[in-house]
Amino acid sequence: MLSPAEVDRITRRGVSNIIVQNEFIKLLQSGRKLRLKMGFDPSRPDIHLGHVVGLRKLRQLQDLGHQVVLIVGDWTAQIGDPSGQSVTRPMLTHEEVIANAESYLRQFFKVVDQERAQVVWQSEWFGKFSLSDVIGLTGRFTVAQFLERDDFAKRFSEHRPIAITELLYPLLQAYDSVAIESDVEFGGTDQMFNLLVGRELQGIMGQCPQQCFLMPILVGTDGIQKMSKSLNNYVGVDESPEDMYGKIMSLPDRLIVAYFEYLTDIPAEEIAEMSRDMAAEAVNPMNLKKRLAGEITAFFHDGPAAAGARERFEQVVQRRALPEDMPVVSLAALAVAGPRWSNVLVAAGLVSSVNEGKRMINQGAVELFPPGSPSLRLVEDAQYEAPEPGTAIKVGRRRFASLHL
């Protein structure tokens, strides 16, 4: 039996909703080893902090002895999750799916315990599906039921397209629950409909309906939209310590508490205290954010890496100094790139086109650091003259190169 405090930690922290809450608690207290379903779309192989919220929950339950079943959605990936007006995706080849799955799993197991996880592929059951199986599946539901779903309802009323395959998506995902006999399925709140169809289908097919664990949507680094790769407001679990730390530092202050809550193990009381301190302006939120960035970076890398990332952040970003490690570029290569500085910046990989180089120079974003002498700002796209070896170039805030022979 878990203590009430433990149950609370499992069912409340970083959780948006559980359907059905008390059934789930009963299940949790039953002592049975639960099968925890998690699906993954192999057309999107990268994991970011938004996904981590749910993965952490899986991990907590694994630590209580439960079993994770990860489903590689090699069939549903072909349909595309009907969130928004996503155009039907091109079919992935088998090789692409395998490669994506490998990449995903490597990231997945940074949070989830591999020992208590099982990986299955949808094709294990859908590969054998016949048309009559599909018809049998569709026969269980009505259009009206599916139009209940927010996204469909909205698009329908706005006369925007809904592909028929999109209606199939929840069905296939639901059948996954039947195939693996899941006890609990995990997903974001935007997945509620899909998870509920699974629950319903299990009931129809004589299984015990799964519980649905809905995770809150994590707001991305822009502070406005849901974290997602396509919006480029994400922090990937595969990123370098420096990038991870830096991206977290760019979060708006108002997200600090939620990130602590969803993505760290810092005790709730302590988070509440931070929240109070910030409200009372008793702390500089930046310091809390540094702690947050440190915690998360250390989790995905390690303590020393996080400390290093912090040092680099303080040096490069806060003090505007040069980093220790800069890409090295050979002066010989630059000399032939000429004739002007803008050409050289392209050759050094600091800008993507001559025009961009000119813009940077015109805007005063290019600075030279000759060894032992004061830095100077390039204000005109003049004739390139090779600086002395050891000179560093900075373009904007965080693009650097060190020039050597």
Next chain:
RNA sequence: GGAGGGGUGGGUGAGUGGUUAAAGCCACCAGACUGUAAAUCUGGCGUCCGGAAGGACUUCGCAGGUUCGAAUCCUGCCCCCUCCA
């Protein structure tokens, strides 16, 4: 089967013969400020040549055509959406 609408730069979306490398907004980049927070201000945002002024090239679904000149007109093709049945 019938009727209608539409495909423009990363997104949205104006533009229906030259003043359009293509408004506005968003995103993004740089500068100032600063805590890579918030807020604000300024500039930039196709490529290449030129110190600059300026020039050249490529871009508005695809292929042709008309014209001194086309994102805009014509022809064919491809694709998408809605409504009625």
